[in-house]
Amino acid sequence: METLTLAQIGAFNAALLIAVLGPGPAFLVAVQASLTGGRAAGIVTGAGLAVMAALWTLAALLGLEALFELFPYAYTALRIGGALLVLVIAVQVWRGARRPIETATPPSSRRAFARGFFLNLGNPKSIIFSAGVLLVIFPPDLRAAEIAFITLNHFVLELVAYAGVATLLARDGVRARYLAAKPLITRAMALVLGGLGLRLLVTT
Structure with a gap:
């Protein structure tokens, strides 16, 4: 049985930071929550995102890939549903690129947490990271x-x-x-999200 090494943890953390801070639905939701609801709303939303992403990691380490091999239709349904969610978000982001950010009453902690949690429940970027990167970095035993x-x-x-x-x-x-660069940033994110969504739809 191989022993977990610091090099493996370091590689995982580097890949995770790139995935978290790269353009994607989760990062976008965290930014929007912070801009509209303030620092606390952003952190609580991030907590919801982090909990669900960690659960995907746990599922992958416990044999998520093997489960999808046994039930390929479950993976297909999850992939297509996630891809459609990403495409919808991409369209909404593009349309709202020039819309000003308005400060709103912060949502309750429960609602902010749930928004992050349920987004990552169907976020294909989180699932792909868990099912792919983890299996490459860590030993199976x-x-x-x-x-x-x-x-x-x-x-x-x-x-x-x-x-x-x-x-x-x-x-x-x-x-x-x-906010000054928001139109450019959000449209760039929309294009990246749209490309991710389309790629997931055509991937077998």
Whole structure:
């Protein structure tokens, strides 16, 4: 039985940070929550995203790929549903590129958490990361304690990343620069999301 190494954890964390901070539905929702509801709303939304993403990691480590091989239609339905969700988000993002961000009453913590949680439940980017990257980095015979550590590590790292985004956007200077570049940033994100959604639809 192979032992979990620091090199494997380091590779996982590097890949995870790139995935979390890259253009995607989860990052976009975290940014929007921070801009409209403030730092607290952004962090709680990020917590919901992180919990569900960590659960996908746990599922992958426990044999998610094998389950999808036994029930390929379940994976197909999840992939198509996630792809359609991404395409809808891409269209909404493109349409709202020039729409000003209006500060709203922060949602309840439960609602903010649920929004992040359920988004990542059907977020194909999160699923693909879990089912692909994890299987490449880690050996297949991990002990229960190692699986628990990787899952907790995922949650903590993702939560810290979203909390950092929310904290940065709470600063007036950063917020002003982001809003000035919002049309360009959001349309670039929309194009990336649209490409991801289309790729998922045609991938077998």
